[in-house]
Amino acid sequence: MTVPARQRPLDSGHLFCFGLGFSALHLADRLLARGWRVSGTCRSVEKQRALAAQGIEAHLFDRGRPLADLSTLLRDVTDLVSSVPPDAAGDPVLDQHRAEIAAAVQHLAWIGYLSTTGVYGDCGGAWVDESSPLQPSGERGRRRLHAEQAWTALPQPAHLFRLAGIYGPGSSALDTVRDGRARRVVKPGQVFSRIHVADIASVLVASMARPHPGTAYNVCDDDAAPPADVVTYACELLGVEPPPVVPYDQADLSPMARSFYDDNKRVRNDRIKQELGFSLAFPSYRLGLKTLFDAGF
Template sequence: MTQQPHLFCFGLGYTALALARVLKQQGWRVTGTCRSTSNTEEARALGLEIVIFDPDHPVEGLAQRLAGVTHLLSSVPPGAAGDPVLQAHGATLAEAAPRLKWIGYLSTTGVYGDRQGGWVDEQSPLTPSGERGQRRLDAETAWLALPQPAHLFRLAGIYGPGRSVLDTIRAGKARRVLKPGQVFSRIHRDDIVQILLASFAHPNPGAAYNACDDDAADPAEVTAYACKLLNVAPPPEVPFAEAALSPMARSFYDDNKRVRNDRIKRELGVTLKYPDYRAGLTALLATESATSSSTTA
């Protein structure tokens, strides 16, 4: 009898829930962690098995829960004390790792640091420019140290349904900060899902993959394009030096690089659904319009 594929996911966030939705449609069993019972409504609606986990509340009986698991993914970010999943359950995961078909860890392109607009790929030196990037690099190293090393997915800025510049504009929170030469890479949530699925089909433990689209772009340019789609006036341009940004928002401008995604195409056979922000935003707006029309019909 063929074993039912079973994903255990630490951190059922925006991307992991989208992955779980696809896997459930394909007949998978999916178990995932949430930080509290207050954010499990969507997960339960999908028929997922929910477990509470946070740094102060380890998963009870994890070894038993992993008995039938075939695939394991972590999307939990590291904290000041390190990776909370490995801190709480490193020994259990090390014991389970050799029998799992696949292990994955969602990291960020922040591990490359600043390249002053230059290109990076998976072979580039890892030189994070800030504390958050260093924490990610430390977490990557720890996940690679498992008896079966994890696959690393270095994600660019994630956008998708309900979480894009279109929503920011509608909320009246959009801005156009000008910093000449600054670019950011992006990735649509649904393209992350297809990259993960492709890795399931072509496992290569220890491999790192950049998950980004083909077009690193100036964020002010992206905002202007989204305003055009929505037929609203773009917000005024504000020089970076004069922008009232939070320390967190300002830190994103510390890194300026273009990220290559050749490896997901060459090794995993991925064809991006949304190869640039124009395709992604246009599709999001079209889907919203179609949904609105069907609701009001």
């Protein structure tokens, strides 16, 4: 696969975000600063009001509360992204609004779906790239894979962004240490990949500038590392003693937390660099955490 030849200017546009959460809002901020219009969905009136104060028109949506007239809302939208996770029944966005989104592709320049590297499953610590087999090991990963398939089955296939563990301002190992929630669980040979939310936004903008529908991109940094190492470094920055090491087989983990340890892989990010010409602002968790710390986060 080669770099798309067409370079699209991004001096104006209208982004619609299904799920105005942590990652989507960082993308929204980038585009608002360029003079774009941003609209989308959220799940509470409180957040809807907060988003309005930021200049974002938000509409209430979830599986049991579809949008009343999405076709009208999408009429002048140029770009669409979904960060809404699938549930046990499937992808809520496409289950409720597939027809309207399919009809809108004639005027959409770009569609993105935020997925997860969990679709690769457990690889025993081996390297994976976008051509690796998709063999999710848990139910959440299987749901994500089915959602990816649904989004790429649209008349204009979505771009897929397989995100590693996300961190950023207000949501990092620094916060878990400060809050007393940090644990150093050690499972020999286990590594996780991570990505700073600012780099997620930058990758999405780079893809919007070079649309290549149906392409999957791994979005992670260059430094897959054991989770205990990240906690140790956060403690070092904060000048506190790290919590004691807890062997994985002795850790009292929730089913959700334990599921993260089911998969062990190192994720390659060559495609975002080679095809999108992208350079990571935070190629390692150390630089990312140090920058957050220096900024007061």
